[in-house]
Amino acid sequence: MKSTNKTNIAQLGHPILRAIAQPIEKIPSADTQSLINQMMVCVKQAGGVGIAAPQLHINQRVFIICSTPNERYPNAPLIEPTAIINPKILEKSNEMVSDWEGCLSVPAIRGFVPRHKTIKAQYFDSEGNQHIAEFHGFVARIFQHEIDHLDGLTFIDRVISTKDLISESEWYRQFHQKSE
Numbered sequence: 001m002k003s004t005n006k007t008n009i010a011q012l013g014h015p016i017l018r019a020i021a022q023p024i025e026k027i028p029s030a031d032t033q034s035l036i037n038q039m040m041v042c043v044k045q046a047g048g049v050g051i052a053a054p055q056l057h058i059n060q061r062v063f064i065i066c067s068t069p070n071e072r073y074p075n076a077p078l079i080e081p082t083a084i085i086n087p088k089i090l091e092k093s094n095e096m097v098s099d100w101e102g103c104l105s106v107p108a109i110r111g112f113v114p115r116h117k118t119i120k121a122q123y124f125d126s127e128g129n130q131h132i133a134e135f136h137g138f139v140a141r142i143f144q145h146e147i148d149h150l151d152g153l154t155f156i157d158r159v160i161s162t163k164d165l166i167s168e169s170e171w172y173r174q175f176h177q178k179s180e
Contacts, residue, residue, distance in 0.1 A: 052149035063146035091120035112164035
């Protein structure tokens with residue numbers, strides 16, 4: 001496996017980000033656990049709130065939700081880092097909420113992205129236990145953003161108009177500094 005630093009994150013334009021990730025067959029295996037550990041380290045080092053295996057050049061259906069307030073997302077809720085394996089969205093609320101998203105694979109750009117406010121999903125944890133859970137608000141946004149990576153999409157595919165894209169530095173100037 002590749003070392004875990006920011007330079008190893010696949011960047012927009014890399015073919016792995018457009019591929020459909022393959023299901024993980026053996027969840028409680030040394031390889032899967034090693035991948036999860038690598039992803040946990042990488043997402044923390046990069047200051048993300050989530051990361052998907054394709055972003056680390058690995059075509060597997062797993063992502064990490066690791067929400068914690070940080071420089072990129074100062075108002076993020078605190079959630080224990082969680083591995084989400086072979087996820088499926090079962091239900092989506094009709095209510096959509098648009099908000100600014102960034103991505104470790106699309107540095108220096110934010111997009112105003114509509115997402116379902118609430119989703120119900122099925123997934124497996126790192127021990128192979130199946131879960132069905134509802135996610136709301138910011139965590140639902142992270143889940144949808146990361147599952148998009150597993151389906152070969154980025155947030156840029158979800159913006160309604162290119163007018164909904166902004167440089168990260170301009171986003172900080174216009175929006176982040178106002179909330180401090």
